[in-house]
Structures are given as structure tokens and as C-alpha cells.
Amino acid sequence: MMVMLDLLLDLLLSPWVFVPLVYPGLVSAFALLLFIIWAERKMAGKVQMRYGPLYVLKPLGGIIQLVVDRIRYLFQEPIVPEEADAAAFVLAPIALFTACLLPVVVIPVGPEFYAFRSDISLLAFLALSSLAPAFTVAVGWASSNKFSLIGGLREGYLALAYEVPLVVSALAGAALYGTMDLVEMAEAQSSVWGVCLNPLAALVFLLLVYMETSRFPFEISEAESEIVMGPFTEYSGILYGLCMGASYVKMYALSLLFTVMFLGAWHPLPPPTGTVLDPILPGAVVFAKALAVMLCGTLLRAVYQRYRIDQALKISWHTLTPLSLASLALSALVGVA
Amino acid sequence: MSEAEERTIELLIGPQHPASGHMRLVARVDGDVVVELRPDIGYVHRTVEKLAEVKTYLQVVPLVERPALADTANHNLGYVLAVERLLGVEAPPRAQYLRTVLAEISRIHSHLYGLGILGIMLGSSTAFMWCFNDREPLIDLAQELTGARLTYSYMIPGGVRRDLPPGFAERAEKVFRYLERRLKDYERLYFRNPVVRARTEGVGVLTREDAVRLGVVGPNLRASGVAYDVREADPYEAYPDLDFHVVTREEGDCAARMWVRVDEIRESMRLVREALSKIPDGPILHERFSKAIPPKWREWMEEKRRVKIPAAMVSLRIPPGEALSRVEAARGELTFYLVSDGSPNPYRMRMVTPSFRNVVLFRHLIRDCRVADIPAIYGSLDYFPPEADR
């Protein structure tokens, strides 16, 4: 019996199971979802001179407000409209959520603790993360509602607009270290972080992360005041919980990538404590930095209004794409020196 | 279905939609471009004109305020002016000053309400929260003067119901200094925000000729360069002896309408300061009604500085006649046309509210613009549906 337990423990702690399941995978994503939306509402409240959610758990400032919202979604009646295509209506949000969470598998946790390593792991990440807009369009089409159709199509427009410069600026980041393997990239940043080498690529990448996950200045596919909730208008209950969580999880994945590529993944390396947690400690540093990036992303909700879709497209095509090409040239220069 | 019909879809931006208030906008949309928009109003039509014919003159005072809840003082003032012109009565000077003070305070917090709605329509919940938070000190000022948050019913034919509480001017000064400081923060976060400028400048342009031809009123008219304000065109109450200059802008787009409202807030603050400093002493109710009050109540009135409404005013009978009164409400020019036939109830009360005269702008302004421009233009018009439907 004890042998079985050890075997199970080893299996759980082995990278192939631990990474997708616990750290950068499912459990941390859900925990983060609960925390980040609460943090967003509290920060927006602070900026707007008010409390934000409080009386749920008064001593801790209402930190479990999102747990309460999730419980309500859980017990709410999931309505499937007749004229909607029932199968697509239910499966599309699930596919959307997984498509947003999938790229996280590629992120290395520690110098020798990773689930997936190859010399083109950056391209694998970008390929997986470009699946999500397709499912958003499917969500928009499946709920057969004019507003959600428009929302889905808008997501389609935006997907084209932000994928191209995103890939170019990511390649610019990779060109700094001459490799596409995330682990080598992390190792190469031990002395100086990627941001100092090529700040332009970092800035463009960050802006596009906000556009991809419809953060505030570019919250266009689910623009509240024009097309009610965008593609997610017809969803209620836990299906809506999934859809709303999907954009936050995609932001989680992209900010992890941003940390690994530009913010010096796990440097400065925490001292080894010799316990079984030893390989996972660098992951905690990466998680902390990714969390910081996400918090300032969610603060934008309290600061900015919303662009029109043609203005957002003009911004991405006219300014961000040339900028990302310039960053590619800059990193070639820096790489050589 | 012609080919053009084929490609357009009809969007019902209905009563339950963040960008439509209490009405339905039927928009014919081709892709992201709005081909044509038809407003479908009447969702808050509560038949004020018909009810006025079965209520006495004094009972109509609270009825007239309900449609424009964000700006009740000016509607109350408009109706009371019409009754006074029918009676041939003038309120005493102190009452006129008090009316002007309350009208301007109500204008400031109504403009803040409009700017808050424009903020949430553009997508920024911070602008909405800030504007609605900065309305509260002004509502407290009005509550101190009249006792109610929004529905004051402060003005009665012949005067006002309460006198100025002591120390009102200092508190008002404190609130205005706070508001001026806040307006500077608004400029950085809201009015000069690059996203707001991108969304509002050059959007929904109303040329000067169209504004005059369509009979538009209020800040929407003054934003297109027409210097018309009833407080200066046909001055009433205490406005003749306050130096007041009309605020106008030339561009006529959403940003100009927003800026006219901001400058009018500053103008109103200056007017209230001046009115509070120049307010004369004297009675606050016309002697035609105050002599009808039994002497015992009259000392109570002097001592409590409040008015007890005499029986003569409740069953007021006005000889047959008609009168028209024009008042500059926060959203524009408000016209009351009152016809009396000697009975205690008005024979016909015609109330044309500013929002009803701005309804024509929807069809005219929101044409071949983007879907995202509909909330921007709707918010900049500061259109209050209950006031338009009456």
C-alpha cells in the first residue's frame, strides 16, 4: 500500500503531471481567477473613491466575493435558447476556456523542471494561443443573437489585428537570445533582463496582450455599452462563468510568457531549501512577476474608456506593426553586439 | 428585399440596453456602419398634461417636477412663473434670489448627471462614479435649503416655502471650492483623456444652420455656436441683476457639447456665489397670499423662517386667460403654456420640455456613423427620456 502511495506522489510531483495540473496549469489558473477579478473590482473601487465588495467577509475586505459569484453561477439555471444550436452553444465556451489555458503547458517552471521542452517551444505557445479567437467567433455564432454575432465578428477582426504584431514582437524577443527555447531564454537572462535589452519589443508585446484579452482601452468584442456582452450575451450560469474566465486565463498565460521572455523568468534565483519543493521555487518568482503584470493590466479598467473598433484596428496596423518590425531590427542590432 | 436591404440588419437597442435609457433605438446597421436610426419613445409617457387638468394649481407643482427628476428646480420654476404671469403677481425680490440659487444648484448637479451618463456610455465606469459622487455635496446643499434630495417642490405661486438657513453661503463656498479642485482632476482623467477625445471629437457634428432649423435647445444648441440662452434672451427672476454671459462653442461635435456643460458648471457656480452675496432681505411670500394667513401663524412663520401655505392658495381660482413662460432648464429651454378658465383646475397645461425638442436630433445626427458612435452621441445629447415623454 505504501509503495502505491509513493508511486502516486512521485507521479504527481513529476513535471509532466505537475505543470499542466497544478502550477502554471488548472489549479493556479482557477485560484488566480478568483483573486484577480476581486483585485480588479477592489482597485476600480479605490480609484472611484469607494469600497468595492466588502461585506462578504468584512475583516478581509470581501476577498471571497468571487467565490460567492462562482457559487451563484453554479446554482443558476443554465438557459439554452431554442433557436441557438444547443451542442455548439454548450461546447464552445468549454473549448474556449481550454484553448485559453492550453498554452500554459509550454511555460517552464524551473531550470530543469518543465513539462514540454523543444527548441521551438515559443512557436508552440503562440500557435496554441491563437486558437482562442476561433472559438470566440463560434460562441458568438452559436447563441444566434444579433449582438453576439457582431461581438464574435469583432473578435475575428481584432484577432487578425493583434496576432501578426504579437508574433513579430515575440520573435524580436527571441532574437535577443538567439534561441526559441523558453528554458534557454530564461537561462540567458541571468545577468540582464530582456526588458533592458529590447524595451520596444516588451512595450509592443504588453500592449498587444491588452488588446488580445480585451482589456480596457481595447475592450471591443464585449463592449458593454454597444453590444450588450458581446459574444457572451446569451450565456447564464456556469457557462457564463467559463466565458468570463477565459479572457482572464488567456491574460494569465500571456503574462507568464511576457515574464519568461522579458522580465528575467526566475532570476534572481531563490536559494535552494533542500526540501521536495526545491524545483518549484523558481516558478513562484515567475508567478509573482506575472501577477504584477496582470494587476496593472486590470487597473486599466478604472482609467480608460473604450476605443472604437476602427480606431483600435488603425492603432494595431498603423503603429504597432511597424513598431514590432522596428523592435525586430533593434534586437538584431543588440543580438550582434 | 433590395440588395441594400439584404446586407443590413436591424438592431433593436431596446429599453433594456446600456446605451438606450428608457427608449428603443431601432438602428438599421450595415456591417459596422449605421445606415439609419429611428427613436421609438413613449416608454415613460405618464400623461402629465392630462393629469394637470384634474389637479388644482398647487397640486400641479409636484406633478410638473416628476418627469425631469435630475433637474426639478427649473421645471418647478417654469410652471410657477406661468401661474404668476396668469395672476399678474411678482414674487418678492428675496424669493426671486432664492429661486435663482436653487435653480443654479439644480443645474450644476444635473450637468454632472449628464456627464456621468456620457462617461458610462463611453465605457469608463470611473467617470460615472466620479460625476455621481460629486453630485452628492450639491444635493446636500439643496437638501439643506429645501429639505428634499431631488424633488424639492420649493417654489409656490407667489414665493418660496423656506428661507435661507444660516451659514448656507460658507457651506456653499466650501462645496464650490471642492468642485473646482475636482474639475481639474476630471480634465486629466476624463475630458482630456486621449480615448475620450478620439471617441468624441468630430463625432455627431451638428452644424449651426441645422441646429437652428431643427429648433434644438440648450447646451446642444450652444455647442454649435448659437449664443441663445433664455437667462439672457428673456431674463426672469434675479438674472437681470447678475452679470451672466452665455457659454458657446463652435465645433458642434460631442466634445463641444461636453465642454459647454463643463463651462456652464463653472458659470453656475459663479452665479450662485454672486446671488448669495447680493441677496436682499425681506418677505419670501407675496403679500396677496401672506395677508390671507391668520396672525397667529404669521409670527410662527417669521420665527421659523418658513411659509405656511394659506388656504387661499390651495383653492386658487384664476380668471380666464392664458400665459406663456420660458425658463432655461439644465437641458435647454423649457416652455409652459397655461390656459385658465376660472375653475380651480388649469383648463390646458402645455409643457414642452427640452429633451422633447432634442428628439429630432436622433434621426438627424446618428446617420452613416459607426455602431460605437451611437452611445457616444446619445450620451453627449444628455437626453432624459422621462422628461421627453412627460
Add this chain to the structure above:
Amino acid sequence: MVCGLAGTVMVGELERSARSASRWLVERTPLRTLRDWGTAFSLWPVHFTTACCGAEFAAASAPRFDAERFGFLPFVGPRQCNLMLIEGTLTRKMARAAVWVYEQMPDPKFVMAMGACAIDGGIFWNSYNIVRPAEILPVELFVPGCPPRPEAVARAIIELQKRVRRGRW
């Protein structure tokens, strides 16, 4: 997690038994109190201003009276909300819209009538275009006042939360 989805995907006998199983499970006291506690602290009113009391409802969620402290977040779509606030007079045209929005809302839903006009017509009681919300919608709570003060709206929210937590709905 399972009971939420059971109603939609399965077919025939399986669906009926899964539905009755999920109802039995939810009616048990520990899960029931959890559901009531969850619903109580996350009452999202749908953005549907019916008349002029909307100004005071907005003041109730503005920073000074901040209704979001109770988890009361005015939300946009009827599908995601579980509370409908009739703010003020309900005219005939708006009554039809109110019934449509009420039917679109998912199951545990409550209606609160705000303002004297929503209770019994208020100052417009004898108008020919007015409908009493109690006649067409199952109203839980009436908030008196014309317009009710934001404190009254906050008091009504707390009252509704107590009632939901006790499970009487």
C-alpha cells in the same frame, strides 16, 4: 459542477433522473445554505431603468452609498442577473418590456419595486397609461419614497439578502 450542466446535454430517461438527482442534492441543507448564502451576496440587478427613479438607483450604486459593498453590481445582460429592480412608474409599453426581461432571466430571480409609483401608481395614480408591477410580476419587496433615498435602497438590499439567506423564496 455536474448538476449545472445535467439539464442540457443528456437525453431521455437519463436526463430526467439526473435532474431529480440534482434537485434532491441541492435541497439537502448543507448545499442549500451554501446556495442561499452565495445568491444572497451576489445579487446583480439588471440594467433596466423603467422610469425617473433610475437617478436614485444610480446614486445608490455611486461611491457615497456604494451598493457594491453588498456584492450588488448593476449588470448589463438579463441572462447573468438574478435581481430585477422596477425603478418607478411602469407604463403599458414598458410593462411589456419588463415581462420580457423577467422571462429572460435565469431561475433564482427576484423582483424589487422601487418608488411610490411602483407600489400603487404614486403621483400618477389616475393616469390611463400606468400598470401596477404587482399585477404582472411577483414582487418581493416594495421600497417606498418618491424617489426613495439611496439609504432606503440599501436597506431594501439588506432586507432581501436576509430573506434569501433564510431561504424563503
Add this chain to the structure above:
Amino acid sequence: MRELAERVASELGGESGESPGFAWVRVPPEKMLEAARMIREAGLEHVKAVTAIDRPEEGEIEVVYHASSYEPGRRGVLALRTSVPRDDPRLPSLVGVWPSAEYMEREQWEMLGVVFEGHPRLERLLLPEDFEGVHPLRKDYEVRTA
């Protein structure tokens, strides 16, 4: 405004007068279009209010247009009034002369049944559909008073 009212009254054979807040001129229904054009040339380019008053004892409905102008100097209000028989209230629509009267004429048609011929969109504005043919602002439409 008073002399403009006299000029219009003398030319079109109507009568004019003064009331608190505005001057008025009365013109028979068929001369309304002509009087409106004359007032328009005089510079009053928009209408502040269109009111229809139901007078059952005289058996007629009185329609009053309050016209005015935004330009300085001409900001007084001149009312153009006429009366039409109560059972068949027909009147040429003045939207051609004053576009700002469109919504108000539509509302008066809906509330009192005054038909404005030539109005571009004479259709329902405020009342729900089941008010077909019923005109609430008429005096014979009772409202509960108890």
C-alpha cells in the same frame, strides 16, 4: 412682436392681440400656410410649442403655434392660432415651413386627433398600440379622480 402681429393680421384679415409672455395673431385655417411663410420671412425660424386646445362648448379645437427666433433682437414669441371644427379637425401641416414642429404636430395628432395634412411621418409617438382612434387629451376622455 406686436407690430408683426398687426401686420400679419391686417394682410390676411385676422385679428391680433397680446397676452402675458407672447403676442398672438388669429388666422382662418386655410390661410395658415401663408401666415406661417410670412412669419418665417420676418425671421422667426423655429417653433417653441404646438398646442391643440379642445373647446367642446364652442365645438372646435384651437391650434396654437408659438414661433420665435434665436437671433438677438427677434427673441420675442409670436403665437399663430386658428380653430378647426371638433368633429373633423383638418389643418395643413407647417413642417415644411418649420421643421422643428414635426414631433409636436405628431404628438398633437395622437393626443387630440388634429390631422395635419402633408406631415411626413404622422404615426404613433407616445401612446401604446391599443389607443387606436382614442384621443386622451380631449375633454370627453374621463380620468379617475377618486
